[in-house]
Amino acid sequence: MNSSRAFTRTTQNSFRKPLDFLNNLSRGSVQLPPDRKRRDSYPHRRNNSASSLDDTDHSDVELYAQMESSRRSHSTQNSLSELQPAVPLIDIGSRSTSPYPRNRSAAQSEDEDDEYEPMSSIRPLVSHDVGRGSHAFRAFWQQGGPGAFFFGTWRGWQLWIGLLVLWVGGCSFGLLLMNRFIMLTGVYKFPFPLTQSYLQLIITHILLVLVSSLLRFSSNPLHFIGFGVAVPPSQPAAPQGGAFRGSRKRGIYAFARWLSNGSGGIAGGGLFEFDWQIARHVLPLAVVFVVKVLLSNFSFAYAPLPTYQLARIGITPLAIIFSCVLQKENINGSTLSSALVATLNLFFASYRSNVRVTWESVVAGVFSSLFVALYPILLLRTYRTIVAGLVPAGDILTGYPSNSEEVGNREETRAFYRTLHYTSLLSLMILTPIVVISGEAPHVYHNIPFLDVPFFWAMMLFGGMGSWAVFSGTLLLVKATSPLTTAFVAVPRSAFQLVAISLFKAPPQTWLGVILCWISSLWFLVARRDEGRSRDRLRLEGR
Known part of the structure; x- marks a missing residue:
């Protein structure tokens, strides 16, 4: 017992001298030698048991004095001496990496960086005054702007789908x-x-190239408002498939590379981008697209509008059948009932008993219904196939995004423009020999006298612009909703154009059918909205 008390008293006496020295040093009553060199790291503990206790105390006092002098010098330079601890207990060499960004020159060594890190280089990653008071509008743009609202919230997503429906x-x-x-x-x-x-498909392809170049040139404003996903890739994809061969230069430089070095164009691979592997996947979609356009235009050219719509009345029922058979989609009773009731009301509104028609136009319209209903399903399937070739399995994002980061990535953007590029290019390649074999081109050249009239070509240009808008907007709509919804958009549009072309002077039975068709279309809208919300809730619960 006495030996234990003696040991405790000896230990207290051993540490009393260093503590008294540190207290005097903090009051400024002790001066250190000016020529004393500071060591870079802590000395290792001595293992010499023959050294006396007084020598140990003296070396500890010198060590603590040197560390305190270094701390006070460092703190004086940054005017933050009160934030530093009195005695550092962690070895500087074993310090972990700071989470804050540091301004460090390339010539600075690792030891210098460890010894000295000015407090002015430590900055918070997020400012604390964002979104306060009158800065709410600025905070809206700093948090993503309209893109974050449209793609990051449920209300914005519904508004985005509504804008796509109105656009298409x-x-x-x-x-x-x-x-x-x-x-x-x-x-x-x-x-x-x-x-x-x-001619319209040629104009459509030219507009796809021009609009893609314009979007690349406007990449900075699009990223600022949160629509950076709309910027097409400016460089071809890496040979591995999913990786991007990045390019830091955009705008005019990308346009010049498109002309000279096989970059730019619609999908980043140049104006004449062509990959047999991708073309093999897109070929069925291009065939369906060409047949759909040809039969629809042929039926429309040789039949009145009510007869044209009656011949194509089976688009929605066929779309329902294809969605259930090919996509294995489970359609609830409300969606099925509203779609069929709207189609039946459109039939009553379009029916005319005293209209003479040719059987060719009716047959063309009936067969075009088959390809019009099949086109959105093949379009979505082709797009997903191209995406699957660019990104690993499991990264494909479908449906309503839970945040703005899930709207799309660079691979999905490339897949979107690749789908447009190859569908348009293969359609022209398929249609060119058909036009040559049909003999229409020489007949038009020799017998049409107004081919040199600018107004005629202006009308063709406007028609090509409409074709481009429908062609690109359909892919956006089918990505955001479903093939069935995309096909059903034609039902309320057909009801509206039935009375709009007649300058709203339609008979009463037509008006009744149109009003009932629009009411049924609103019913379909509510049913699909509830179905989409339930599907998204199940998706979130399954995570």
Whole structure:
């Protein structure tokens, strides 16, 4: 017991001298030698048991004095001496990496960086005054702007789908008006649906190239408003498939590379990008697209609008059948009932008993319904196949995104533009020999006197713009919703154009059918919205 007390008293006396020295040093009553060199690291503990206790105390005092002097010098330079601990207990050499960014020159060594890190280089990653008071509008743009609202919230996502429906439906109606004006009711009638479809597809492909280049040039504003996913890739994909061969230069430089070195174009692989592996997947979609366009334009050119719509009344029922058979989609009773009731009301609104038609136009319209209903399903399947070739399995994002980061990635953007590029290019390759073999081109060249009239080509340009808008908007809509919803958009649009073309002077039975069709379309909208919300809730619960 006495030996234990003696040991405790000896230990207290051993540490009393260093502690008294540190207290005097903090009051400023002790001066250190000016020529004393500071050591870079802590000395190792001595293992010499023959050294005396006084020597140990003296070396500890010198060590603590040197460390305190270094701390006070460092703190004086940064005016933050009160934030530093009195005695550092962690070895500087074993310090972990700081989570804050540091300004460090390339010539600075690792030891210098460990010894000295100025407090001015430590900055918070997020400012604390964002979104306060009058800065709410600025915070809206700093948090992603309209893109974050449309793609990161449920209300914004519904608004985005509504805008896509209006865009596709409105552009389809505008394209129908232009085709009607060019082939039937215009000053210069051009009743050659095959040649007209070919010219419109050429204009569509040219517009795809120009718009892609314009979007690359406007990449900075698009990223600022949160629509950076719309910027097409400017470089071809790496040979491995999923990786990107990045390019830090955009705009005019990318356009020049497109002209000279096989970059740019629609999908980043140049104007003449062509991959046999991708073309093999897109070929069925291109065949269906060409047949759909040709049969629809042929039926529209030789039949009145009510008869044209009656011949294509089976688009929605066929889309329901294809969705259940090919996509294995489970359609609830509310969606099925609203779609069929809207189609039946459109049939009553379009029916005319005293209209003379040709059987060719009716047959073309009936067969076009098959390809119109099949086209959105093949479009979505082809797009997903191209995405699967670019990103690993499990990274494919479908449906409503839970945040703005899930809207799309660079691989999905490339797949989107690749789908447009190869579908348009293969369609022109398929349609070119058909136009040559049909003999319409020489007949048009020798017998149409207004080919040199600028107004006629202006109408063709407007028709090509409508074709481009519908062609690109359909892929956006089918990605955001489903093939069935994309096909059903034609039902309320057909009901509206039935009374709009007649300048709203339709008979009462037509008005009744149109009103009931629109009410059923709203029913379909509510049913699909509830179904999408339930599906998204199940997806979130399954995570």
